[in-house]
Amino acid sequence: MPLKPSPEANLNQAQPAPSSNLAGSDPGADQEPRPLSPAETAWEREVLEPVLGRTPERDWDFTTLSGVPIRRLYTAADLPSGFDFEREVGFPGAPPYVRGIHPTLYRGRLWTMRQFSGFATAEETNERYRYLLSQGQTGLSVAFDLPTLMGYDSDHPLSEGEVGKCGVAIDSVADMERLFAGIRLDQVTVSMTINAPAAAIWAMYLVAAEKQGVAWSRLSGTLQNDILKEYIAQKEYIYPPEPSMRLVVDTIEFAARQTPRFNPISISGYHIREAGSTALQELAFTLRDGMEYVDWSLRRGLRVDEFAPQLSFFFNAHSDFFEEIAKYRAARKLWCQVMTERYGAKLARSARLRFHTQTAGVSLSAQQPFNNVARVALQALAAVLGGTQSLHTNSLDEALALPTAEAATIALRTQQILAFETGVANTVDPLGGSYFVERLTLDLARGAEDYFRRIDEMGGMVAAVERGFPQREIAEAAYQYQCALERKRKIMVGVNEFATEEAPLETLYIDERVRVRQAENLRRLRAERDGAAVERALSALRRAADSEANTMPALLDCVRAYASLGEISEALRGVFGSYTETSLT
Amino acid sequence: MAAERKIRVLVAKPGLDGHDRGAKVVARGLRDAGMEVIYTGLRQTPEMIAAAALQEDVDCIGLSILSGAHNALVPRLMVLLRERGLEDVLVVIGGIIPDADTAALKQAGVAAVFPPGTSMREIIEFIQGHVRPAPALD
Numbered sequence: 099m100p101l102k103p104s105p106e107a108n109l110n111q112a113q114p115a116p117s118s119n120l121a122g123s124d125p126g127a128d129q130e131p132r133p134l135s136p137a138e139t140a141w142e143r144e145v146l147e148p149v150l151g152r153t154p155e156r157d158w159d160f161t162t163l164s165g166v167p168i169r170r171l172y173t174a175a176d177l178p179s180g181f182d183f184e185r186e187v188g189f190p191g192a193p194p195y196v197r198g199i200h201p202t203l204y205r206g207r208l209w210t211m212r213q214f215s216g217f218a219t220a221e222e223t224n225e226r227y228r229y230l231l232s233q234g235q236t237g238l239s240v241a242f243d244l245p246t247l248m249g250y251d252s253d254h255p256l257s258e259g260e261v262g263k264c265g266v267a268i269d270s271v272a273d274m275e276r277l278f279a280g281i282r283l284d285q286v287t288v289s290m291t292i293n294a295p296a297a298a299i300w301a302m303y304l305v306a307a308e309k310q311g312v313a314w315s316r317l318s319g320t321l322q323n324d325i326l327k328e329y330i331a332q333k334e335y336i337y338p339p340e341p342s343m344r345l346v347v348d349t350i351e352f353a354a355r356q357t358p359r360f361n362p363i364s365i366s367g368y369h370i371r372e373a374g375s376t377a378l379q380e381l382a383f384t385l386r387d388g389m390e391y392v393d394w395s396l397r398r399g400l401r402v403d404e405f406a407p408q409l410s411f412f413f414n415a416h417s418d419f420f421e422e423i424a425k426y427r428a429a430r431k432l433w434c435q436v437m438t439e440r441y442g443a444k445l446a447r448s449a450r451l452r453f454h455t456q457t458a459g460v461s462l463s464a465q466q467p468f469n470n471v472a473r474v475a476l477q478a479l480a481a482v483l484g485g486t487q488s489l490h491t492n493s494l495d496e497a498l499a500l501p502t503a504e505a506a507t508i509a510l511r512t513q514q515i516l517a518f519e520t521g522v523a524n525t526v527d528p529l530g531g532s533y534f535v536e537r538l539t540l541d542l543a544r545g546a547e548d549y550f551r552r553i554d555e556m557g558g559m560v561a562a563v564e565r566g567f568p569q570r571e572i573a574e575a576a577y578q579y580q581c582a583l584e585r586k587r588k589i590m591v592g593v594n595e596f597a598t599e600e601a602p603l604e605t606l607y608i609d610e611r612v613r614v615r616q617a618e619n620l621r622r623l624r625a626e627r628d629g630a631a632v633e634r635a636l637s638a639l640r641r642a643a644d645s646e647a648n649t650m651p652a653l654l655d656c657v658r659a660y661a662s663l664g665e666i667s668e669a670l671r672g673v674f675g676s677y678t679e680t681s682l683t
Numbered sequence: 684m685a686a687e688r689k690i691r692v693l694v695a696k697p698g699l700d701g702h703d704r705g706a707k708v709v710a711r712g713l714r715d716a717g718m719e720v721i722y723t724g725l726r727q728t729p730e731m732i733a734a735a736a737l738q739e740d741v742d743c744i745g746l747s748i749l750s751g752a753h754n755a756l757v758p759r760l761m762v763l764l765r766e767r768g769l770e771d772v773l774v775v776i777g778g779i780i781p782d783a784d785t786a787a788l789k790q791a792g793v794a795a796v797f798p799p800g801t802s803m804r805e806i807i808e809f810i811q812g813h814v815r816p817a818p819a820l821d
Contacts, residue, residue: 244699244750256728259755260699333701333725374704460704464779464799497799499751499781573707580708584803593800602782608751679724 132175159587163418164376165578166541172533178540187536190485190526193438195430196539197527198485199450204523208236210488211513212289214456216241216266217500218612220276223266227281229503235510237319237488239289240277241265241500242299247334249295249667252616262612264500265291269620270662274302275309284312288319289364289454289488294336296323297345298666300362301653320361320410320454323349326387327366329563331373331572333679336667339560341674345649346391347398352650354405361410363391364454370568371414372460374576377425378542380414382549383559383568385432389550390559392441402441406448413486415477416458422477423529424538426484429453432543455481456490464497466592467603475512482522483529489513499605566680620662627660635659636669643673690814693741695723695732697760698752705777706747712803713745713810729756733763736772742814743773745806753780758791765792771815777801 134142160168169176188194191201200206213235216223227238242265245257251269252261261267268274278288283306292299300321307317325342328335335342346363353362367384375383388409395405413429415422433451437443457477462470471494478491491509493501501509517523529535556562563569582588589595635656642652649670656666694710696703703725714720721739723732736744744764746757753776764772776788777797785796795809 244752248699250699256699256726259752260750263751264700328701333703334699335701372702372704374708498779573704573711576704577708577711580712580803590800594802605781607781607783610755 134175135173138173138175159582162377162421163416163579163588164378164421164575165582166376166378166421172537174533176533176537183531187530193446193449194434195450196427197530199430199452199487201526203485203526204482204517205526208517208523209482209486209513210237210287211235211510211517212237212239212287212454212488212490213506213510214239214241214289214291214490215501215506216243217264217606218262218266218608219615220266220268220273221279224277224279224281226503226506227277230506230510231281231286233507233510234514237287237289238281239490240291242290242292243267244334246299246663247292247294249298249336249663249671251620251662251664252613253620254664257613259610261610261616263608267612267616268299268302268663269616270623270660271302271305271309271657272619272623272660274299274306278306278310282312283307283310284316286319289322290319291322293322293325293328293332293334294342295663295667296321296325297349297649298653298657298663300349301650301657302663304357305654305657314357314360316359317357318359320364321349322366322412323363324366324387324412326390326559326563327369327384329677329679330370330383330387330568331375332369335677335679337670337674338677339563341643341670342677343390343394343560345670347394348648348650350391350395350405350408351398351400351648353408354400358408361408363408364410364412365391366412368412368414368456370572371416371458373572374460374579375572376575377416377418377421378545379549379568379571379575381425381429381432381542382546384411384413385429385436385546386550386553386559386562388433389436389440392437393558396441402437402443403445403448406437406441406443407445407450411451411453413453413455413481414458415455415481415484415486415489417461417473417477419476419480420529420535420538421542422480423484424535424542426453426455426481426486427527427530427535427539428542428546430485431539432546452487454488454490455484455486457481457492459492459496461590462492462494462497463590463593465597466600467494467498469592470494470497471508471512474509475516478512478516479520479522482516483527485527495603495605498603499607502604502606623660623662631659632656632661632665635661636665639666639669640673643670690718690743690810691721691739691741692718692743692745692810693721693723693732693736693739694745694747695727695735696725696747697727697729697732697756698748698750699726700748700750700752701725702749703747705749706745709745709747709777709803709806713807716803716807718807718810729760729763732760733767733769736764736769737767741772743775743810745810746774746776746778748776748778748780751779753778753788754784757788757793761792773810773814775806775809777806 187196190198244260246268250257252267349362365388367380371380430451434449437449457474474491491512493505493509495505553562639652642649696706710720710722774793775795780796
């Protein structure tokens with residue numbers, strides 16, 4: 099008798115992955131019959147059934163955080179018949195990269211410990227960066243405040259109350275220079291979480307490097323610059339989708355020519371997940387976004403292998419341990435497949451999905467905040483077992499405020515404990531070959547392909563976004579999860595179960611003085627710079643935006659003339675217009 | 684006898700932040716609880732919110748603020764509501780509001796601050812128990 103299931107019997111394995119099932123699952127759905135080996139059949143009869151007869155299982159939804167039903171036990175019967183492990187999963191550093199993009203992974207080099215950080219003024223954030231680097235952090239990641247994210251200067255009326263609150267305020271290249279004072283930009287890799295105004299902020303970064311005497315070709319880092327997920331999830335957009343996509347392609351093209359070691363985009367599922375999506379939706383929408391950027395870059399006339407090696411990704415690490423690990427493994431497999439089959443990439447580097455991970459902010463509780471240290475450690479472990487290239491671990495106080503230095507230090511120490519004490523970095527993809535993890539990986543990949551087909555049929559991701567498709571899918575999943583919490587079919591410890599009263603935590607508090615200081619700096623900047631030169635540069639930018647030209651050279655000239663971010667964004671708004679979402683609730 | 688008027692709630696997201704998961708979940712939860720919900724969409728100024736509250740004749744305004752801008756935006760909204768004769772509209776806030784700021788917001792006229800982790804039921808019951816009495820219909 100074969101131990102592997104027969105082809106006929108395998109039909110039930112070919113079903114698409116179950117969709118979110120938080121609303122209330124069919125209790126038997128996770129136990130549908132599947133072809134068993136004689137040994138497993140005997141085990142069920144002789145061992146399992148007598149025990150179930152005496153002690154039934156708990157009354158509980160055995161589903162992932164995303165609502166996917168999970169079986170009691172995974173065995174060879176859960177893999178497709180004829181599943182060829184060496185072909186389907188293979189080896190790390192070789193296609194389809196399920197087991198990782200590097201053959202030695204963390205034995206060669208540990209992941210980059212890159213804590214996302216930024217608050218108040220450039221000077222205060224610079225101090226935090228230098229502290230984190232002195233504590234063993236290995237990369238920087240800039241958090242910008244909301245006015246910067248939305249392309250407003252600190253003294254704009256709409257910036258009131260927001261300056262320096264959620265990140266650092268950057269109004270011009272002068273702030274960017276202060277941000278990296280004493281930090282050589284060829285010695286660290288820098289990630290910048292900026293989207294709608296990404297091209298202008300990147301221009302500031304490039305000019306700041308120029309002023310340090312660092313050649314662009316030596317710069318290494320990442321611009322988030324993923325505008326599609328802004329329309330889908332985080333909603334920090336400025337311009338309509340088409341001109342926004344054009345700006346993204348401008349940066350991709352510029353990076354391919356001028357900054358070979360810099361990632362001009364980090365295609366992000368993080369925010370999609372934070373907005374309430376399932377793991378599958380995070381995976382599917384992120385990779386489909388990636389394909390959209392490839393399509394638009396090809397339409398620009400770039401060759402796929404010219405820019406694809408510089409595309410990078412960013413995923414969430416949520417609390418369902420195995421589902422997350424499977425998500426990263428499926429992502430690598432899918433991207434390899436898409437790049438080689440759909441786009442005909444020839445370079446191996448084009449097919450390797452490199453990603454950053456951040457633990458799930460949305461999973462943290464304001465109640466009993468010290469529990470968050472445990473959550474973050476487990477989520478970070480999932481990211482490491484999933485083969486991430488870099489990692490941010492959230493601080494325990496982040497459901498309440500931006501982190502204090504103490505909380506940020508514990509978060510960094512959590513990564514160092516994982517790297518140096520637990521032994522998990524000793525071997526590559528230690529969960530590879532687990533029936534459960536391989537099956538989850540297959541199901542997530544299959545479910546994502548189903549979403550790809552649906553979005554392709556809509557005419558691509560820009561069209562799907564304009565129809566509100568991913569937005570609606572995510573809002574539905576978010577609501578179902580809230581309902582599951584209310585019914586206690588999902589538990590958040592210390593929130594809807596095991597709740598207690600406790601004393602409030604000391605948190606970082608940012609007051610309105612930051613806005614006053616930034617406004618004063620802007621007033622001085624406007625008085626001291628050559629106003630006519632600024633006007634000329636902004637006019638040239640408007641002309642470039644209105645033509646087919648790449649806007650990066652004109653943006654660099656604006657920055658060199660000390661035009662502010664608000665002035666640059668306003669010039670582009672004049673050409674491109676602004677975007678307002680059609681409300682969907 | 685006229686049918687009982689449904690509680691009308693304006694769910695609004697002031698400030699520059701776009702994280703609308705909470706606002707949308709609450710809007711839907713209130714609707715499922717039988718209230719009439721008007722969601723303003725993103726990036727509403729206090730002026731826009733006050734105008735919408737007047738135009739829609741709402742009983743309650745639910746604000747979602749996570750960015751730290753509440754101290755600048757909420758007191759201004761409360762003044763605008765008073766200027767428009769809307770002082771009896773129940774104003775509640777959800778999001779990330781430091782404990783240190785709660786007293787000042789209540790002083791300004793906010794009825795409740797719901798921290799992260801608040802259940803839908805708590806929000807629904809609070810609104811049902813605190814909106815102004817419906818006008819007599821006889």
